[in-house]
Amino acid sequence: xxxxxxxxxxxxxxxxxxxxxxxxxxxxxxxxxxxxxxxxxxxxxxxxxxxxxxxxxxxxxxxxxxxxxxxxxxxxxxxxxxxxxxxxxxxxxxxxxxxxxxxxxxxxxxxxx
Amino acid sequence: xxxxxxxxxxxxxxxxxxxxxxxxxxxxxxxxxxxxxxxxxxxxxxxxxxxxxxxxxxxxxxxxxxxxxxxxxxxxxxxxxxxxxxxxxxxxxxxxxxxxxxxxxxxxxxxx
Numbered sequence: 687x688x689x690x691x692x693x694x695x696x697x698x699x700x701x702x703x704x705x706x707x708x709x710x711x712x713x714x715x716x717x718x719x720x721x722x723x724x725x726x727x728x729x730x731x732x733x734x735x736x737x738x739x740x741x742x743x744x745x746x747x748x749x750x751x752x753x754x755x756x757x758x759x760x761x762x763x764x765x766x767x768x769x770x771x772x773x774x775x776x777x778x779x780x781x782x783x784x785x786x787x788x789x790x791x792x793x794x795x796x797x798x799x
Numbered sequence: 800x801x802x803x804x805x806x807x808x809x810x811x812x813x814x815x816x817x818x819x820x821x822x823x824x825x826x827x828x829x830x831x832x833x834x835x836x837x838x839x840x841x842x843x844x845x846x847x848x849x850x851x852x853x854x855x856x857x858x859x860x861x862x863x864x865x866x867x868x869x870x871x872x873x874x875x876x877x878x879x880x881x882x883x884x885x886x887x888x889x890x891x892x893x894x895x896x897x898x899x900x901x902x903x904x905x906x907x908x909x910x911x
Contacts, residue, residue: 721899729837729887731902738897777843781896785831785850791842 688713690780692790699768700798706753707763707793709778718782720754720761725792726774734776737761765795773797801826805890805903812910818863818877820906822890825871830892832873833900834865837887849873885910 690711699705711720722734737745737754744752749766765772778790805822812818824830834846845858847865855865862881866874873890887907891900 719897719899723899729905729907731889731891731900731905733899733901736897736899775840779899781899783896785893785896786833786845786848787896787900789843794840 688780688788690778690788690790692778692793694793696794698796698798701768701770703768704764704766705768707776709761709790711759711761711780713780713782715782718780721779722763723777723779724774768797770797770799803892803901803903805906807906809907812880814882814910815879818880820875820888822873822903823871824892829870830894832867833891834875835889837889880910882910
């Protein structure tokens with residue numbers, strides 16, 4: 687069985703600062719994919735960033751970047767220059783095999799003006 | 800382009816009443832389809848998934864059921880709602896795991 691753990695239920699950050707959300711996972715597979723989803727107060731789930739396990743280079747999407755440590759099974763999300771619109775629940779997810787994702791329980795991020 | 804529609808957006812139903820939530824996908828064929836439930840401020844609980852017409856897998860025993868009468872249509876149903884069925888229901892689809900899911904906009908269900 688595979689698991690995804692987000693150890694920080696809630697976090698806060700000052701506007702314009704940088705924040706890192708943690709995620710660890712466990713899988714016996716060698717080929718898999720990792721994702722961060724954002725769920726703002728509207729509750730629409732939005733894909734923020736994805737990482738293929740076979741790629742050593744960390745994925746980056748504008749102000750969002752990841753620190754992927756395969757040996758440590760760690761996949762943290764860094765948000766730079768935090769904006770009020772980044773206030774949301776963030777879910778880490780692991781995908782392997784044919785189709786299904788396993789989600790963590792989420793981290794609630796509040797950006798403080 | 801590929802889109803997913805989920806409705807209704809909000810629903811208030813009395814205990815014991817039936818339920819039908821619908822999800823449709825456009826712009827793709829033979830998608831994998833999923834129903835998730837999310838309690839307030841909590842994580843995602845996978846309820847059902849389907850890899851093809853008439854093929855439904857249940858993850859959690861409950862009084863809910865799912866059906867897939869057409870390739871791109873996924874329906875979540877209940878014959879008699881319980882208070883504990885209240886929550887936020889999300890439909891999602893994908894073709895392969897490498898691109899994750901695309902989610903619908905969700906249905907907020909309140910059972911009173």
